[in-house]
Amino acid sequence: MLQVRSARLHVMLWRRANEPFSGSWALPGGPLLADERLGTSVARQLASKVEVRQLAHLEQLETRSDPDRDPRGRTVATAYLGLVPSHLDPVLPDDTAWQPVDALPETAFDHGSIVTSALERLRAKLSYTNVGFALAPPTFSVAELREIYVAALGYEVTATNLQRVLLRRGVLEATGETAASGRAGGRPAALYRFVTSSLEVTDPFAVLRPPSSRAR
Amino acid sequence: MLQVRSARLHVMLWRRANEPFSGSWALPGGPLLADERLGTSVARQLASKVEVRQLAHLEQLETRSDPDRDPRGRTVATAYLGLVPSHLDPVLPDDTAWQPVDALPETAFDHGSIVTSALERLRAKLSYTNVGFALAPPTFSVAELREIYVAALGYEVTATNLQRVLLRRGVLEATGETAASGRAGGRPAALYRFVTSSLEVTDPFAVLRPPSSRAR
DNA sequence: CCAAAAGTGTTGGGAATACACCCATGC
DNA sequence: GCATGGGTGTATTCCCAACACTTTTGG
Numbered sequence: 001m002l003q004v005r006s007a008r009l010h011v012m013l014w015r016r017a018n019e020p021f022s023g024s025w026a027l028p029g030g031p032l033l034a035d036e037r038l039g040t041s042v043a044r045q046l047a048s049k050v051e052v053r054q055l056a057h058l059e060q061l062e063t064r065s066d067p068d069r070d071p072r073g074r075t076v077a078t079a080y081l082g083l084v085p086s087h088l089d090p091v092l093p094d095d096t097a098w099q100p101v102d103a104l105p106e107t108a109f110d111h112g113s114i115v116t117s118a119l120e121r122l123r124a125k126l127s128y129t130n131v132g133f134a135l136a137p138p139t140f141s142v143a144e145l146r147e148i149y150v151a152a153l154g155y156e157v158t159a160t161n162l163q164r165v166l167l168r169r170g171v172l173e174a175t176g177e178t179a180a181s182g183r184a185g186g187r188p189a190a191l192y193r194f195v196t197s198s199l200e201v202t203d204p205f206a207v208l209r210p211p212s213s214r215a216r
Numbered sequence: 217m218l219q220v221r222s223a224r225l226h227v228m229l230w231r232r233a234n235e236p237f238s239g240s241w242a243l244p245g246g247p248l249l250a251d252e253r254l255g256t257s258v259a260r261q262l263a264s265k266v267e268v269r270q271l272a273h274l275e276q277l278e279t280r281s282d283p284d285r286d287p288r289g290r291t292v293a294t295a296y297l298g299l300v301p302s303h304l305d306p307v308l309p310d311d312t313a314w315q316p317v318d319a320l321p322e323t324a325f326d327h328g329s330i331v332t333s334a335l336e337r338l339r340a341k342l343s344y345t346n347v348g349f350a351l352a353p354p355t356f357s358v359a360e361l362r363e364i365y366v367a368a369l370g371y372e373v374t375a376t377n378l379q380r381v382l383l384r385r386g387v388l389e390a391t392g393e394t395a396a397s398g399r400a401g402g403r404p405a406a407l408y409r410f411v412t413s414s415l416e417v418t419d420p421f422a423v424l425r426p427p428s429s430r431a432r
Numbered sequence: 433c434c435a436a437a438a439g440t441g442t443t444g445g446g447a448a449t450a451c452a453c454c455c456a457t458g459c
Numbered sequence: 460g461c462a463t464g465g466g467t468g469t470a471t472t473c474c475c476a477a478c479a480c481t482t483t484t485g486g
Contacts (some may be wrong), residue, residue: 023436035290041330046363063279063294066253074251078279127424155426160439161476165423168474185436185485206379207448208343210371359465376466378448384447401458402464423475 004086004135005027011115012099020071021108025099042080057083057134057199061117069110081118086135086148123153128203130171133194139175141189163208169202170195218352219300226314227331236287237324241315258296266306271417273299273350277333285326296345297334301344302364303353339369344419349410355391357405385418386411
């Protein structure tokens with residue numbers, strides 16, 4: 001589960017009290033029940049940590065099967081990527097906390113590398129889909145959205161170009177409302193929202209695209 | 217396992233002799249052994265059908281967990297995408313055959329939708345990576361490569377543009393040799409090869425790319 | 433009037449498609 | 460020489476990044 005908090009991307013981890021990896025931080029998870037599908041299982045595992053309704057997006061990442069990934073014995077685990085919009089602040093259990101992805105504490109099992117995979121996936125999808133909807137609040141100024149993208153991508157993005165790319169693609173639309181300007185003055189920002197709040201690919205083929213509009 | 221054969225993309229399937237889905241066609245697969253990782257298991261399953269060395273590329277696709285996917289009872293299956301270069305023609309068991317992906321016979325379980333996922337993945341990666349290496353023979357003319365891309369993508373691509381895109385990205389290089397011209401004459405084609413024969417992303421960010429070369 | 437913040441106009445570059453044209457070979 | 464297939468040159472289009480400039484607010 002990833003969320004942008006205070007302009008930094010964080011991952012939700014819980015601190016293990018028992019061996020193995022006692023004291024290390026782990027991703028939430030647990031065994032699959034007899035008649036459960038993986039997506040349902042993930043939701044169930046997370047429900048013990050937060051309110052699941054706060055998850056704006058969930059997608060399967062990859063399945064890890066290294067026989068040595070758990071020292072207690074063979075386990076096969078399927079990792080999921082979950083995103084929480086930045087305006088929410090779920091109540092967390094005592095052993096659970098948001099950790100900045102750019103300065104992770106010591107992690108248990110192969111969870112560190114799973115977080116790395118999740119990051120790669122998120123960063124790629126920010127570029128060619130509308131996933132931003134799952135990190136952003138319902139409405140926002142371009143400046144706020146920029147902060148979220150910068151936190152998630154890990155590099156600078158200008159508000160100007162971000163706005164133009166997302167508007168041209170029809171990913172964002174203006175709400176017609178404006179935010180109040182800050183105490184230091186400045187023009188009030190227009191508020192925007194994501195047109196769709198489910199995953200859509202907005203930039204399908206970079207190259208080798210089908211010949212212009214002619215059906216085959 | 218996918219391969220381009222006679223300018224058409226095919227998938228290797230075997231015909232089930234027993235219930236359930238007797239007579240339908242299925243993807244090769246089987247249970248994971250106690251101390252085996254998934255990639256190894258896939259290789260082992262395929263080894264019973266073909267020579268595994270002929271697999272030029274193998275990558276994990278997704279894990280299916282619908283409790284009803286197998287009428288005999290709950291199974292969880294991780295699908296892989298495997299690619300075989302077009303110049304190879306593996307000897308197949310009697311119950312196994314290459315089936316064209318655009319006219320699949322009746323398939324067992326959820327294997328039809330797995331093939332669809334595999335196709336989407338392959339088509340996307342042809343556009344932003346060098347995966348082509350795993351479908352093409354060691355050397356080839358641009359015309360031959362075009363035929364492979366057209367078969368895999370399912371739409372027309374011109375030799376001119378294919379050549380330019382792949383050369384500019386440094387994915388292809390000329391071998392310096394030329395093919396003999398056909399019986400009808402014509403200029404002999406230059407032969408090319410893929411520079412690398414392992415997966416590389418050649419077109420990372422379509423948009424929202426990091427600010428020009430400045431490190432953060 | 434000035435500082436601050438938001439938003440628009442404009443330019444320049446790069447990359448991809450499309451199409452015209454030139455090249456090399458067999459018959 | 461002509462048909463056939465291969466390859467290059469070039470124009471057009473589109474999209475993105477960069478940056479200058481304008482707009483709108485608070486003090």
